[in-house]
Amino acid sequence: MSELLENTTDSTGAAEALVARAAALDAADPLAKRRELFALDDGVVYLDGNSLGALPRHVPARMAHVIAHEWGELRIRSWGESGWWTAPERIGDRIAPLLxxxxxxxxxxxxxxxxxxxxxxxxxxxxDDDSRDEIVVDATTFPTDGYIAESAARMTGRRLVPVAPGDVPAAVGPRTAAALVNHVDYRTGRLHDLPGITAAVRDAGALAVWDLCHSAGALPVDLDANGVDLAVGCTYKYLNGGPGAPAYLYVAERHQGRFDSPLPGWNSHADPFAMSPGYAAADGARRGRVGTPDILSMLALESALDVWDGVPVGEVRAKSLALTDFFLECVRAYVPEGRLTSLTPAAHAERGSQVALSCPEAPAVMARLIERGVVGDLRRPDVLRFGFTPLYVGYADAERAARVLAEVCAEVSEGR
Ligand SMILES: Cc1ncc(COP(=O)(O)O)c(C=O)c1O
Ligand SMILES: Nc1ccccc1C(=O)C[C@H](N)C(=O)O
Structure with missing residues (x-):
């Protein structure tokens, strides 16, 4: 799974050649102009958009209007006149093409x-079958999914079966009710086989639930085409919705009529303003709502989604793979062999949009990288994560990040 990075060249001209290649790749990049839409400073290489996406420049003005006019002047009228009440479904439809x-x-x-x-x-x-007494969960999952799956299993009287995503097809069977899997592993950046795993889960008569936090906005997801049953994801990474921006829930149309939410708040009632004591579920996606939506965050997200207008997801994926390939090539050229181990699969079919490199001195390395304007993040104890967001990261950024990484690795290993 991991491969020791091999230093492929030590020629002094290597850096010049890579800098020139980066410039040529940036000049030919159809997405390069998108970077201007974001508030970013040229002194910083921002490789943490897989944790918090950058701010699209136009959002503050839009939010100033929302606050001063929609809230400040229209007040309660905005639930109807400003479209606040229907924002959750409207913005869901805006995200849907990316999924x-x-x-x-x-x-x-x-x-x-x-x-x-x-x-x-x-x-x-x-x-809806008591003999299906197991929930299969991705054993490598981002922790929150695992914690919640454990609680969901206890509440529904099911047994939790943690397995690695690649083993899910073999683990599902007549006892499986549902399987929860991450599309891209948050630590390693490994992309899991959504079509194959979904087909295996459904062939076993169970439901496939996907966490798309690290894939939506970075690569095609194709939920409908792959027959996914339910999916969730956040909007503050590749979708740039802002810190704590609201997440989303996908329930395939074929399931909506029978979807029985465990959190049936009044916003998902068929007639919320009847305020009746008995619950009657709304039709459609609205059934996934709970209480009053957090309008300010939601409208910041809606505004942020403008940066996607006219961007084909396939183009984003092509650039993401080219960027991560180029970064790995630069790391191989600059960092002495054996100092870093890549946890990110070399095969494109198995790679998301981040590169994860491990080394024992990772905490010190990441701290120094950030000091020098190369912002990635650390996953303890030893993983350096570099997220590549194709709308605003370029090839020169990748080259610079690898060069600074090599300098910092040298300093740290020499105790400087
Ligand atoms: C795969 C995955 N699931 C869930 C979460 C977190 O969810 P929440 O927004 O509820 O904190 C993250 C990151 O924070 C994540 O990477
Ligand atoms: N929501 C956050 C708030 C604070 C710091 C990080 C996060 C992340 O999103 C972490 C991310 N999910 C990860 O893949 O590590």
Whole structure:
């Protein structure tokens, strides 16, 4: 799985050649101009958009208007006149094309953690079969999904079966109610086989639930085409919605009529303003709502999504692979052999949009990188994560990051 990075060249001309290649690649990049849409400073290489996406420049003015006019002047009228009440479905439809979902299946709101809960308990209820007494969960998952899956299993009287994503097809069977898997591993950047795993889960008669936090906005997801049952994801990484921006829930249309949310708040009632004591679920994506939406965050997200207008996801994927390839090539050229181990698969079919490199001195290396304007992040104890967001990261950024990484590795290993 991991490969020791081999230093392929030590020629002094290597750096010049890579700098020239980076310039040529940037000049030919059809997405290069998108960077101007973001608030970024040239002194910093921002490789942490897989944790918090950068701010699109036009969002502050839009939010100033929302606050001063929609809230400040229209006040309560804005629920109707400014379209606040229907924002969760409207913004869901805006995100849907990035997920390969037809309209009417995605609703925005709550955190990813909360949506994992709705989706997983909802999936077990959709399976509606007591003999299906197991929930399969990605053993390598981002922790929140694992914690919530454990609680969902306890609440629904199921047994939790943690397995590596690649082993899910072999693990599912007549006892499986649902399987929860991450599309891209947050630590290693490994892309899992969504079509194959979904098909295996569904062939076993179970429901496939996907966490798209690290894939949506970086690569094609194709939820409808692959027959995914339910999915969740955050909007503050590749979708640039802002810190704590609301997450989304996808419930495939074929399941919506029977989707039984474990959090049936008044916003998902068929007639919320009837305020009746009995619950009657709304139709469609709205059934995934809970309480009053966090309008300011939601409208910041809606505004941020403008940067996607006219951007084909396929183009984003092509650039993401080319960028991560180029970064790995630069690291091989600059960093002495054996000092870093890449946890990110070399095969494109298995790679998301980040590169994860490990070394024992990772905490000190990342601290120095950030001091020198190369912002990635650390996953303890020894993983350096570099996220490549194709809308605003270029090839010169990748070259510079690798060069500074080599300098910092040398200093740290020599105790300087
Ligand atoms: C795969 C994955 N799931 C869930 C989360 C977190 O969800 P929440 O937004 O609820 O904190 C993250 C990152 O924070 C993540 O990477
Ligand atoms: N929401 C956050 C708030 C603070 C710091 C990090 C996050 C992240 O999103 C971490 C990310 N999910 C990760 O893949 O590590």
């Amino acid at each position: 390969g979902a037809a309209p009417g299946q995605v609703v925005v709101g709550d955190s990813t953690s909360v949506n994992v809960f709705k989706a997983l308990v909802g999936a077990v209820r959709l399976a």
